[in-house]
Amino acid sequence: MNRFTGHDLDCIRGERLVFTGLRFELAQGEALVLVGANGSGKSSLLRLMAGFLRPARGELRWNGASLSEDPEGHRARICYVGHLDAVKPVLTVAENLGFWAELWGGGLESVGPALRAFGVDHLADVPGRFLSAGQKRRVNLARMAVSRTAALWLLDEPTTALDRAGVAALGKVLAAHRGRGGMAVVATHSELPLDGSKLLDLGYFAMAEVPV
Amino acid sequence: MHRFANPNRFMQISGALLPWTAASTVLLVAAGLYLGLFRAPPDYQQGESVRIMYVHVPTSWMAMFCYTFLAGSAAVGLIWKHPLADLSAKAAAPIGACFTLLALATGSLWGKPMWGTWWEWDARLTSVLVLFFLYLGYIALVNAFDDPTRGVRAGSILALVGFVNVPIIKFSVDWWNTLHQPASVFRMDGPTIHTSMLIPLLLMGVGFTTYFFWVWMLRVRTEIVAGKIRAHRRRQVQRAPVDFAGDGRAVSTEG
Amino acid sequence: MTDSIAAFFAMGGYAFYVWPSLGLTAVVMVGLLWSSWRGLRSAEGTLESLRAAPTPQGTEASGRPE
């Protein structure tokens, strides 16, 4: 029964105190949706969870153990989807996804089903530079399906550039992931089908007045 | 060690020390110059041109001192993530660069009467020239980013990489210099410096050090104030200030 | 008296090297000091003007003394 918890986290990015005293808890199969105004720190929190940023104060724990003790172990169990799609223009879609599949233990055989899950399997041999933004986003999201070892998915506004069919496909994959005992933290503005998910309003943890 | 950087303690301490460093700089340099120019005897070989030593040697000391200070602050900034340490490194670099420039200029002015050329590929002058490029690299890197903290952190890493390389550069330039150039005839520090020359030299050295701390404090305070200005700008940018409704519930005043 | 002053300035024939190096050192060091001092003054001035002018929204929630 995996538990991912955060204890009174402070996040400083550049010179800005983005949020302070933030607490959250996530159990197996659950999803956490981050809401809040622009600049309230949704992306910062996701990058903190992924390990790009170290909290200025407080700590993140996985099953009670602090993440700073085993950063590499933590990196093996997350799949992070940011704003950029990481699709190499010179490599074909299959090569792009194959690379990530090998890195996260999914193996080359998981590439086909992942592409099919997001409806881009017909593009397998097309070099990345010919893809549209929506197609690139689907290839990027397909990376989640090949990350076999990733228990925790961190999605930063995954529905941008996706059409309705894409959002539905994403909803299905997320539900399957949670069904298998996975966890997801999603920062989104659109109504992504995430039934029974927890809400975290980052405005609540904003520092009202930065001491100057 | 997290403390949302509250630099007021530094502001108080530096505020108190500024007048003292200023006064001691003026006194020390004035005394050093007076003794150096009027009282100290000319050199039996070089005659009056030895008086350039009273500025060339202290500036060379300071060129090395500032880079060590810069690398030290960078190390503290990187290891303990203390924001003030990064600012201290950023403030020290221009001073170090000026001292290195002066060391090169006075060295070449002193070299002309002694060695007959403005520039001499002597091992010391060459490594000071490379040190000058390291300073320029640091200053250029620190100012090459939109986000100032990003700049000083990158600069700190460069300062450490550079610091590791300073002895290597010195060694390789010495080797290279002995291959190409017979060891320069003129020995900078001479057999033993006569006390009447040593005292002004030390006075100038200490005076330049207090000068360093004087300008360094001014520049660090400027960085701190600039940080506060940026914080003000950011608060103006945040259109929707979040008002706590008193019962701990966040109410966003604007949709 | 006068010739001793002239002799002093002649610097034993090295005047052309001694005075420029002293002068250059003075110019650079005083220049750096002055520019640092002026930089601080102008920064403090900007900060004062920012603090004096009320921020545009007016309803600045200051949960903490300035």
Place this chain on the structure above:
Amino acid sequence: MTRLACILGREFRLAQRHGMDSVLVVVFFVLAVVLFPFGVGPEPNILARIAAGVLWVAALFATMLGLERLFQADYEDGSLELLMLTPLPLEGVVLAKVAAHWLTTGLPLLIAAPLLAAILNMNVAGFLVLILALLLGTPTLSLIGTVGAALVLGSRRGGILLSLLVLPLYIPVLIFGVSAVDAAIGGFGVRAQLLILGAFLLASLALCPWAAAAALRQALE
């Protein structure tokens, strides 16, 4: 280790697809060297005397050409972030990048150098040592260059700034590289210079990945 091999494989495939880059680097190297006779004059024994220095300085500049694009492409399209999230330590990713950079720039230089040495009428005794010195020197140049490339990531003036940061750190390699070749031509022993070049290589192999990884972490915060 398989993950390192996997990243290496991708870097080579990318480099191969961008085949033009390594060709351009060699063309630049040849051009830079060929310019010197026009500047210094075709006098054979003058050229022979400065041949080693010209080759090494041109190799330095050619190495730096390939550095700016080292992380920039991955940084802009988001792959660098994901590479940082692989269970492989970031230093491993940096080493893979250095290996890819060396193979696309260092190795071609190594192959082109003897031909250009001949053009510059360099004494034949120096050829073998030139190759040995370049073999030890160019990886060091790639390693130190990677630190520079990571530091200027995301800054406004990438290219020029990179050369200002990296060139002073290249000076020791340049000094010993050239003195190795000159010693060989002069008939002296070259063991000391080659050993020192080897020492520089080992030292930068240990320090540079760590420094570049630290710089990348700053850039990706």
